[in-house]
Amino acid sequence: MSIAYDYAQDHSTVIPASRDRLLLIDGRRVPSASGRTFKSINPATEQVIATVAEGNEIDVDLAVAAARRAFEGPWRTMRASERGHILLKWADLLKIHADEIAELESLDAGKPISAVLRQDLPAAIDTLTYYAGWADKISGEVVPTRDDALTYTIREPVGVVAAIVPWNFPLMIGMWKLAPALACGCTIVMKPAELTSLSALRIGELALEAGLPPGVLNIVTGPGRVVGDALVNHPDVDKVTFTGSPGVGRGIMKGAAGNFKRVSLELGGKSANVIFDDADLDAASKAAAAGIFFNAGQVCSAGSRVLVQEKAYDEVVERLTARAKSLRIGDPSDRATVLGPVISEKQMKSILDYVDIGQKEGAMLTTGGQRVGDRGYFISPAVFANVAHEMRISQEEIFGPVVSVIKFRDEADALRIANGTAYSLAAGVWSRDMGRVQRFTKKARAGTVWINTYGYTDVRLPWGGERDSGLGREHGTAAIDNFTEPKAVWMNLNV
Ligand code: NAD
Secondary structure (H helix, E strand, O other), rough: OEEEEEOOOOOOOOOOOOOOEEEEEEOEEOOOOOEEEEEEEEEOOOEEEHHHHHOHHHHHHHHHHHHHHHHHHHHHHHHHHHHHHHHHHHHHHHHOOOOHHHEEEEEHHOOOHHHHHHHHEEEEEEEEHHHHHHHOOOOEEOOOOOOOOOEEEEEEOOOEEEEEEEOOOOOHHHHHHHHHHHOOOOEEEEOOOOOOHHHHHHHHHHHHHHOOOOOOHHHHHHHHHHHHHHHHOOOOOOOOEEEHHHHHHHHHHHHHHHHOOEEEEEEOOEEEEEEEOOOOOHHHHHHHHHHHHHHOOOOOOOOOOOEEEEHHHHHHHHHHHHHHHHEEEEEOOOOOEOOOOOOOEEEEEHHHHHHHHHHHOOEEEEOOOOEEEOOEEEEEEEEEEEOOOOOOOHOOOOOOOOOEEEEOOOOOHHEEEEEEEEOOEEEEOOOOOOOHHHHHHHHHHOEEEOOOOOOOOOOOOOEEOOOEEEEEEHHHHHHHHOOEEEEEEEEEEOO
């Protein structure tokens, strides 16, 4: 397999190398307090595409103070409908600048541009529009208690929010946090992943253009263990919303305990896509391939375990293998590309290590699992057959284009294997027997179950998992609850 990448292409119209990416604090683009910077690399070419300000504890202090002032001042006191209008204007600006933002995201994260334009960016805009609509509809309720009292609740914003975002969907996951928090009247300090800071900084500029008052959205780029840690431990941050790895999530819960910050965590997954032998095997195999190879497998809800009933097993392995071989891998800026590089050299090595581990454990690699080319972090999509449930490749999150295909006997066996990891983010089930899919759905340990499909999300539906997959839910009304606190009011009517 070769890479169709045109290295001669010039992206300088979008990413002028000379333009430093600065922090966004209190409505102004500023260098970091230390003056230090770090490089952002295009994972498809390994070239430096931008220099980004490296924040530290001082920058976090300044950003939190700005967010606090904006919370006590213009944002909280503004009419709710006006907040909604500003968010809608921001959504309009994202649409106007869609090509530029998509190109930035594609270059910085190595994502196929077609996927960013079809999926990431529309989902981010949809999220913003949806929560803009919520801004003036967040209300308490009158609760009948006693005849001599008027008792009711008010929903109030939690305050200053730290939003810590991963690199796999910088724009979309970033917006999953920003939009509901802002609609609820919170102010934010956002920390993008150090591998993908660029789209966040650009949409931050557009937020100011849309009329977001200074200090409402602050962005501090830099390393997680410095900037992220300072936010998590900051006494004036009221809530942390985090998406990333279970290890960092665990540390965040501990750090947040200092001042009992509210915490919501979206962590990893090892989701099972379960195919019974009466399923439409063509549709199931296609969806299973998309479910693991989309975004080069760097998806928290990737269907990284495909469980197949005995009679259908060989056919699904064959179909998945053929599908993996057919995927076009290469230049993310080419609209025909399906599979881009993985995010970094470190991630590439970790994935290739898992391919070795799988082979040593005795699984059969039917295709892929090789580095492609010697420039850029491309890996050919890998299919492992004959995988046993206990193997590391079946238990641990690989976060790359590697699927483990596991055989099962019956419904009970499928459930035992599907529920048998530390994770519980999502599951898929394929069968024409509706009783069976409903029995499976009831018992699956998963925040989302897809029936005869895989991988869809919508901001109107709750999203998240338990155990190593996280704490709490994002999206829909769950996010409104995340960013507000109810206040009970008791008024004596006999005075
Ligand atoms: P990560 O946990 O290393 O980093 C996530 C973010 O946390 C980054 O911004 C990073 O800089 C920051 N961070 C790192 N150390 C920190 C610290 N000590 N304190 C505070 N912040 C810190 O994860 P990643 O490598 O960016 O992303 C991959 C992981 O994220 C995978 O495990 C994946 O499953 C998970 N993920 C989950 C979801 C979901 O919705 N559940 C979505 C995407 C990714």
